[in-house]
Amino acid sequence: MAGPVGVYISVPFCKAKCTFCNFASGVFGGERMQHYVERLCAEIRAARSMARGLNAFLPSAVDTIYFGGGTPSLLSGGQFGEIFQHLRGEFEVAADAEITLECAPGQLSDGTLDELLRQGMNRISFGVQSFVDQESAAVGRLHTRLQCEAEFARVRASGLKEINVDLIVGLPHQTEESWRYSVEQAIACEAPHVSVYMLEVDDESRLGREMLEQGTRYSAGAVPTEDEAADWYSQACVLLDEAGVHQYEISNFARRGHRSRHNLKYWERQAYVGFGLDAHSMLHTNMGAVRFANTSDLDRYLGNTPVVTPFRLLEADQEVAAPEVDIVGRNEAFEESLFLGLRLVEGVDLKKLRSQFGNAMVKDAMPALLEVCDAGLLQMNADRVRLTPQGRLVSNEVFSRLLVPVAA
Ligand code: SF4
The missing domain is CATH 3.20.20.70 (Aldolase class I)
Incomplete structure (x- = not known):
């Protein structure tokens, strides 16, 4: 962190x-x-x-x-x-x-x-x-x-x-x-x-x-x-x-x-901060993480209309539209770790996921992971799961099939 x-x-x-x-x-x-x-x-x-x-x-x-x-x-x-x-x-x-x-x-x-x-x-x-x-x-x-x-x-x-x-x-x-x-x-x-x-x-x-x-x-x-x-x-x-x-x-x-x-x-969920139009950020907090994004409207960004980015929101004490801020809870953090990690060829280490999020979350995700493995889009060896070459072609489909409710 x-x-x-x-x-x-x-x-x-x-x-x-x-x-x-x-x-x-x-x-x-x-x-x-x-x-x-x-x-x-x-x-x-x-x-x-x-x-x-x-x-x-x-x-x-x-x-x-x-x-x-x-x-x-x-x-x-x-x-x-x-x-x-x-x-x-x-x-x-x-x-x-x-x-x-x-x-x-x-x-x-x-x-x-x-x-x-x-x-x-x-x-x-x-x-x-x-x-x-x-x-x-x-x-x-x-x-x-x-x-x-x-x-x-x-x-x-x-x-x-x-x-x-x-x-x-x-x-x-x-x-x-x-x-x-x-x-x-x-x-x-x-x-x-x-x-x-x-x-x-x-x-x-x-x-x-x-x-x-x-x-x-x-x-x-x-x-x-x-x-x-x-x-x-x-x-x-x-x-x-x-x-x-x-x-x-x-x-x-x-x-x-x-x-x-x-x-x-x-892809490794390390902290980054973005400045400028439509720039995105992800910073860690005591509770997990927060993601936020700047406006994608150039006039707004330049201050030509009365709005803003999270930055200006705090700089100027004026009424402004709410910036796009997402608190990343435990479930979202788990999903992000899985989906972003799967983008990498080396895939995701399930042992690490267990130590970060607990056994229950990984266990809940397992039926969907195994189903996508059976479809030939994922492969699992020991504690590592990764996309197959075929899975990389349809990664969005893989991620949507893995979106299953996990234990809180
Ligand atoms: S028009 Fe779009 S794709 Fe082309 S250089 Fe600009 S940002 Fe990139």
Whole structure:
């Protein structure tokens, strides 16, 4: 419980909107971005009083920082400097902290890169999605394969070695061959970490609406079937494994010693605190844990309408809408430990669950666990339970089948 906390910083700005995305991100001018950075810094300053207000334990020590979005690399070096100044003012950032920046290839200026390196940033996650230019262009990504390769070379030349490549399986125009090509390119560029996501099309995105209405502008007709995407995901698991990039979570693969320390916190239920639009947090309390989330409405976040985040709620004594706060009780904590743990390839240690939550809870969950084992979606060896490769394809179905009442 007293371990260091992970910090997530949400930067919801993008140079262009991807056709499948309806995430709370957008294309905004410089003034709004600066206003956002100021809000972010105010929120960081208020973090400790916010935690006190929730009776939550917010450690001073920080060992991971993750800038996600959006496209955080669009911020200037000066803006990152301000954010780090506030982070270091409120927290003790470990000398060996893992500091990750999400970045779109071609959207990281030399000035921003230099400042981030000066601040200790040591990991970059590139939103490549596909090494096939037609596929990237079809969903509104602005880069080409050649630009990706040039970016990898540039950041490596600056001394940065920890590179993640994000790929999406199921993009419009993707075929079995073109997907294999993208995976092989990710291997060939020797990125120590690769993430593979199934395309998730938001119904309210441009592509989502077009898929519902059978239009043609955003290549809705060229989206592979779910079965095809599932097959290709499985092929990627094999190809990456053969290349020494081993799966450790449903969507994440790494060479030995290169797992994302920050993301592991989510799956291992370690404390993390999020700042910025739609940022989520989980902090421990004497009673267990508390989860809370910031608003996903940018105007509200910026204070342009009279509302707020948990932070501002405590900063300003004014009438505000209730922030989204969930107290994680014993049953919820048990379910989280099971479901989040099952996302990891090594699975869940039932002995540990018993020692944390008592024998009765594990016993109550056992019939459902055994039923899903019989369906071939889980496997149980001694005291360890894990998803099978088939189970990883339908993890949400597995989790819903395991949602059974447990002893109080
Ligand atoms: S997918 Fe990412 S980069 Fe694309 S619009 Fe959404 S947040 Fe921005």
